[in-house]
Amino acid sequence: xxxxxxxxxxxxxxxxxxxxxxxxxxxxxxxxxxxxxxxxxxxxxxxxxxxxxxxxxxxxxxxxxxxxxxxxxxxxxxxxxxxxxxxxxxxxxxxxxxxxxxxxxxxxxxxxxxxxxxxxxxxxxxxxxxxxxxxxxxxxxxxxxxxxxxxxxxxxxxxxxxxxxxxxxxxxxxxxxxxxxxxxxxxxxxxxxxxxxxxxxxxxxxxxxxxxxxxxxxxxxxxxxxxxxxxxxxxxxxxxxxxxxxxxxxxxxxxxxxxxxxxxxxxxxxxxxxxxxxxxxxxxxxxxxxxxxxxxxxxxxxxxxxxxxxxxxxxxxxxxxxxxxxxxxxxxxxxxxxxxxxxxxxxxxxxxxxxxxxxxxxxxxxxxxxxxxxxxxxxxxxxxxxxxxxxxxxxxxxxxxxxxxx
Amino acid sequence: xxxxxxxxxxxxxxxxxxxxxxxxxxxxxxxxxxxxxxxxxxxxxxxxxxxxxxxxxxxxxxxxxxxxxxxxxxxxxxxxxxxxxxxxxxxxxxxxxxxxxxxxxxxxxxxxxxxxxxxxxxxxxxxxxxxxxxxxxxxxxxxxxxxxxxxxxxxxxxxxxxxxxxxxxxxxxxxxxxxxxxxxxxxxxxxxxxxxxxxxxxxxxxxxxxxxxxxxxxxxxxxxxxxxxxxxxxxxxxxxxxxxxxxxxxxxxxxxxxxxxxxxxxx
Ligand SMILES: Cc1ncc(COP(=O)(O)O)c(C=O)c1O
Numbered sequence: 001x002x003x004x005x006x007x008x009x010x011x012x013x014x015x016x017x018x019x020x021x022x023x024x025x026x027x028x029x030x031x032x033x034x035x036x037x038x039x040x041x042x043x044x045x046x047x048x049x050x051x052x053x054x055x056x057x058x059x060x061x062x063x064x065x066x067x068x069x070x071x072x073x074x075x076x077x078x079x080x081x082x083x084x085x086x087x088x089x090x091x092x093x094x095x096x097x098x099x100x101x102x103x104x105x106x107x108x109x110x111x112x113x114x115x116x117x118x119x120x121x122x123x124x125x126x127x128x129x130x131x132x133x134x135x136x137x138x139x140x141x142x143x144x145x146x147x148x149x150x151x152x153x154x155x156x157x158x159x160x161x162x163x164x165x166x167x168x169x170x171x172x173x174x175x176x177x178x179x180x181x182x183x184x185x186x187x188x189x190x191x192x193x194x195x196x197x198x199x200x201x202x203x204x205x206x207x208x209x210x211x212x213x214x215x216x217x218x219x220x221x222x223x224x225x226x227x228x229x230x231x232x233x234x235x236x237x238x239x240x241x242x243x244x245x246x247x248x249x250x251x252x253x254x255x256x257x258x259x260x261x262x263x264x265x266x267x268x269x270x271x272x273x274x275x276x277x278x279x280x281x282x283x284x285x286x287x288x289x290x291x292x293x294x295x296x297x298x299x300x301x302x303x304x305x306x307x308x309x310x311x312x313x314x315x316x317x318x319x320x321x322x323x324x325x326x327x328x329x330x331x332x333x334x335x336x337x338x339x340x341x342x343x344x345x346x347x348x349x350x351x352x353x354x355x356x357x358x359x360x361x362x363x364x365x366x367x368x369x370x371x372x373x374x375x376x377x378x379x380x381x382x383x384x385x386x387x388x389x390x391x392x393x394x395x396x397x398x399x400x401x402x403x404x405x406x
Numbered sequence: 407x408x409x410x411x412x413x414x415x416x417x418x419x420x421x422x423x424x425x426x427x428x429x430x431x432x433x434x435x436x437x438x439x440x441x442x443x444x445x446x447x448x449x450x451x452x453x454x455x456x457x458x459x460x461x462x463x464x465x466x467x468x469x470x471x472x473x474x475x476x477x478x479x480x481x482x483x484x485x486x487x488x489x490x491x492x493x494x495x496x497x498x499x500x501x502x503x504x505x506x507x508x509x510x511x512x513x514x515x516x517x518x519x520x521x522x523x524x525x526x527x528x529x530x531x532x533x534x535x536x537x538x539x540x541x542x543x544x545x546x547x548x549x550x551x552x553x554x555x556x557x558x559x560x561x562x563x564x565x566x567x568x569x570x571x572x573x574x575x576x577x578x579x580x581x582x583x584x585x586x587x588x589x590x591x592x593x594x595x596x597x598x599x600x601x602x603x604x605x606x607x608x609x610x611x612x613x614x615x616x617x618x619x620x621x622x623x624x625x626x627x628x629x630x631x632x633x634x635x636x637x638x639x640x641x642x643x644x645x646x647x648x649x650x651x652x653x654x655x656x657x658x659x660x661x662x663x664x665x666x667x668x669x670x671x672x673x
Contacts, residue, residue: 017540027509027536029465030572031583034563173471174461186464191587193563290509290536291462303483304514305461 003331005257014324018207018294021330024323026206028293031190040208042113047215052108059104060219063137064094066101068220070227070384076354076371083237083377085370086384088224090248091359097389098220098248099130103199105216107134110197117141117196121185123150123178123244124315124362125157126389127201132166142166145184147177150314157393175308178244178318182292202245203322206293210322217251224384225255232382238263240370241386242362243283243336244315246322248388253334263335266325267369269311270338280309282321283329283336291319296326312341312397313361315389339365345401347371348391360389361397409502409530410555410578413452414613414634423630423671425450426615427664428506428639430457430473431490432482434650440493442646442657447501449661450668454494455533455637458487458507465535467590469640472647484511484520488527495528504531504557504578509545517545521552531555531578539575546575559583562602566609573610579635582606582616590640594619600632622663623670630671638667 003009018024026036046052060066068089077085090098103120110118118135121144122128128144135142144166151158151170161168174180182205189198203210203217228236239256241249243266256262271279279285282297289298291306299307299319311317328334339347344361347368352358359367363386370385377383391398399406407415417424427446431439443454459477463470484507491503505524512520512534524532532554537545539558546556555578560569562585573580584599585591603614616629617637626636642660649656 025541026538027541028538029535029561029583030538030559030564030568031465031561031586033538033568034561034565173468173475179462183462183464187467187588190465191591193586289513292464293536298510300510300514302514303481303485304511305478305483306510307461 091390220251221255269316358391424635432477
């Protein structure tokens, strides 16, 4: 039976225990349950308050610089041939990515909950920077966990976080990447639960995080929907966004879920190719399991051990994915595809040269698939691609691939 | 009656407290585990808690994380852990064995299959760290049908209402996490533990084991004075790590620490 994604149906997703169909939920040790229940209750009550929403909107406007433009990429459209390509410019946000929408929201919660200390996990460092930024602004102590591999890969963001006054802790356990940073942040949270607020950077983790982060990121889709109607007089035909944990994608998709004519494509990191096993595409090549507090698609071996991932972009290098995406996949409401490192790098160069916009390597995955898709669409159709962030943080990676040391 | 239940009843009649050592299965290598389990029993263990290695042990501190990594370097799987229990059972049919681990390896095997194989191997109880009772509706009945005890965690932050619901889902014993933190922390406060155990006892007559933060004979004795069982993990696993290249020495030091705890608890 097909699921009808009308407003009434969506009202109850997730359910009161955080389930998106069979996914999501709250799989944590008992030590964290009280904090999660408190967070959920406080979040529900604050989010229902117009004053809180007004405070959030004010920060997004005056501090982040929203609304971010919906830009018609005319030359890219012409050169690609096919659908009209619009870019949602999250790269123009303060700190350079969509991540700040969420950290602004969660920092407001931390302020209302009177927690003096903030922690976060980070992969590419964008969420870490966005967290350190709001912590600086609110005068909160900030501690960011980052896998040792990522500390090496993203030295610029590590330094930015330090300049902002955050302590960056290199995590050397497991695969030394994002998933291990998240483990370590959870461990810190269990230990310092009385004075610490954990700002999770994507729509993963235990309930209420996937819902809460989605609600904060949904500003992307609400704006895009309104802007598209204003500029073109109609809704887009398709949306494309990259999927690491899935926060920029769900932010774009969510306000369109009830618009049945709008197709949605989430783009996972295909790494060296799905057939090589060296990728980070759980929705394409994984299976359901439980990690980091929720049930979702995971990359795991036959014994249920989480496997190492690979992507040229640190922000997509994660073996899980937000539970709402798992559910959108199973219901068929959204489609999930994979783009390889090489295709993403090509798309990076293409957007840079054709439009003068340097996208983050994460976002380059969305561009790459968007261009494939646009070619198959008619000229009068509309495609929105989310440029989740800018590429400044990736310049060293790209230069190294070109054999240049900066 | 389950082996765990009769173990606690026997101890109660003797006026003694249970001592429950934890080791990670397959650490430092798969061959070391069964002999070490037997040594633990000789040194005074009443129940053996066997950790199932997992790639992402979120609730564990560095000591047990490294133990998982050592075991996983030998590809120790849940199926292998069950084989170890079966091997242990060949010469010990009385000491209860509790598996402690995370949900994903169990789901990967399949709950029904896991329950059946665990029972057949001689496992007595299962503690899944990242499975609160709210999410346990599919696993608990399956484990019960296989006559496995389901052990859940209680924490310093657990509310009265949750204590009731958790105890309702538990059989064998409940596991009280003595502190806010991961395994291996050392901020144990016995007075706080005693106060919380008082609250728990109002809701349930199940035996209460206390773990996290017990590192020597003295802390073991202090906790034993207020609880029904003392669970010790990181302090032992640390010794496994230190002597991983000399297995006889490793067994001697681990057994030595456990025996000193036994003596202090019984004194
Ligand atoms: C620019 C950018 N886009 C996307 C992502 C992936 O996260 P998500 O899938 O939650 O949007 C990141 C993560 O670091 C990022 O920095």
